[in-house]
Amino acid sequence: MFRITHLPVRGVALMLAVAIVCASLLVAAVPGPAQAKERVVRVSGWGGTDIAIVEELIDRFVKPQVAKEGIVVKYEPVADEFSTYLMNSLSAGTAPDLFYVDIYWSHGVFASGAVEPLDSYLAKSRVLKARDIVPDLLKAFTLNGKIYGIPKDFNTLALFYNKDLFDAAHVPYPNANDNWNTLTEKLRKVTNKSKGIYGIALTPEFARFGAFAYAAGFKPFDAQGHTDLSQPAFADAFKWYTGLVREGIGVLPADLGQSWGGGAFATEKVACAVEGAWMLGFLRDQAPNLPYGVTLLPKNPKTGKRGNIIYTVSWSMNAASKDKDAAFRVLEALTSPEAQQWILERGLALPSRAKLANNPYFQKGTPEAQANKIVFAGASDGYVYPFSFGKYGGDWMTPINEALAAVMSGKATADQVLPDLTARLRQLTK
Numbered sequence: 001m002f003r004i005t006h007l008p009v010r011g012v013a014l015m016l017a018v019a020i021v022c023a024s025l026l027v028a029a030v031p032g033p034a035q036a037k038e039r040v041v042r043v044s045g046w047g048g049t050d051i052a053i054v055e056e057l058i059d060r061f062v063k064p065q066v067a068k069e070g071i072v073v074k075y076e077p078v079a080d081e082f083s084t085y086l087m088n089s090l091s092a093g094t095a096p097d098l099f100y101v102d103i104y105w106s107h108g109v110f111a112s113g114a115v116e117p118l119d120s121y122l123a124k125s126r127v128l129k130a131r132d133i134v135p136d137l138l139k140a141f142t143l144n145g146k147i148y149g150i151p152k153d154f155n156t157l158a159l160f161y162n163k164d165l166f167d168a169a170h171v172p173y174p175n176a177n178d179n180w181n182t183l184t185e186k187l188r189k190v191t192n193k194s195k196g197i198y199g200i201a202l203t204p205e206f207a208r209f210g211a212f213a214y215a216a217g218f219k220p221f222d223a224q225g226h227t228d229l230s231q232p233a234f235a236d237a238f239k240w241y242t243g244l245v246r247e248g249i250g251v252l253p254a255d256l257g258q259s260w261g262g263g264a265f266a267t268e269k270v271a272c273a274v275e276g277a278w279m280l281g282f283l284r285d286q287a288p289n290l291p292y293g294v295t296l297l298p299k300n301p302k303t304g305k306r307g308n309i310i311y312t313v314s315w316s317m318n319a320a321s322k323d324k325d326a327a328f329r330v331l332e333a334l335t336s337p338e339a340q341q342w343i344l345e346r347g348l349a350l351p352s353r354a355k356l357a358n359n360p361y362f363q364k365g366t367p368e369a370q371a372n373k374i375v376f377a378g379a380s381d382g383y384v385y386p387f388s389f390g391k392y393g394g395d396w397m398t399p400i401n402e403a404l405a406a407v408m409s410g411k412a413t414a415d416q417v418l419p420d421l422t423a424r425l426r427q428l429t430k
Contacts, residue, residue, distance in 0.1 A: 039071045039326040042096035047079040061339040071326045090114040097327040101316045103388045110148045116317040117146040121328045128332045140386035141314045149314025153349035155276035156308045156378030163291040165271040178298040187249045190271045198251040200272040201264035204404035206397040213237040214307030214383040215300040227429040229422040239414045242407040277375045294371040306382035399424040
């Protein structure tokens with residue numbers, strides 16, 4: 001009811017007219033018996049370059065599939081630190097229906113009970129089954145036997161090499177038959193200190209070194225969840241990796257004024273770098289004329305196996321979603337074969353569906369297509385672990401990274417740091 005006092009007649013008339021218009025609009029807005037209520041599904045991920053990609057993905061492959069069911073998709077990218085936003089919004093009850101979960105911090109989110117297990121939805125789905133996903137990827141988002149996310153895409157590590165530098169040194173390119181010893185010999189021959197050329201750029205991080213520790217047979221956690229760095233496999237990998245730098249075959253990116261291996265590789269002062277498919281866009285923009293090749297990581301000479309790390313992000317569902325069936329329909333569309341084919345052909349990321357391993361795209365002769373093929377193969381070749389350390393998160397890697405940095409910078413030797421490093425990880429995971 002409008003209360004009108006002390007207004008001139010013209011003002012009263014105006015107020016009445018406004019009231020009539022407002023009332024008519026309210027009536028028009030009330031859905032009639034024939035109108036179906038919209039089923040809104042909120043979808044969120046991080047901002048930056050991801051925004052345009054996901055917007056197009058939703059417009060092309062999601063909205064057309066779900067609109068006929070009355071489902072409306074609202075995309076809400078987040079510019080701030082996404083993990084912080086997600087935990088805060090889940091606690092406040094304002095989180096979206098579907099959201100990214102990075103494997104690096106997935107354990108805490110899944111263990112909180114705020115994420116819906118997807119097993120029952122997958123069992124009923126006609127278009128998305130657990131068997132459709134690359135097994136190691138799905139395992140990365142499984143906790144206590146329950147599936148909490150469908151990987152939207154992934155990356156692994158591969159060996160990028162500069163063809164010109166190998167050609168100039170008359171050294172054969174690295175290949176899938178190399179082991180640590182044969183690769184080391186190639187890197188030694190291509191190194192030319194008088195010209196400032198190094199064999200390989202290596203970062204003092206478990207995020208790269210870990211792949212070689214896994215190849216040697218190192219297991220990050222035992223059955224009780226403890227870490228034992230006294231395993232010979234860990235020491236063997238640690239000494240080989242750091243030894244490349246101490247011998248002068250390898251170089252820290254920082255010594256070339258770069259912050260990561262890809263930046264060092266782009267300077268054309270290093271013959272090799274250990275990176276993922278994220279290198280492709282960087283090289284396209286920053287070093288378009290650099291002739292590069294890509295191959296699988298070398299095998300450990302003792303185990304005969306490669307190691308690798310899976311970097312992946314899932315689409316996961318809010319356990320408090322008001323329309324979980326609608327949310328799962330959107331998740332199905334986001335990870336459909338058509339959507340993943342589009343992602344692959346755009347060169348954006350690698351698809352998580354196993355059947356796309358033999359996709360015609362991988363048969364193209366372009367450097368990017370061949371690189372993506374190698375990175376895809378890395379997910380199931382040898383000892384492969386997700387880039388995740390359970391409840392410890394980054395605290396698990398910190399001591400290892402510090403020890404790598406100390407040795408690779410010449411401040412200590414491997415034999416000096418390994419005993420203390422072993423004790424620190426034993427204490428952390430006891």
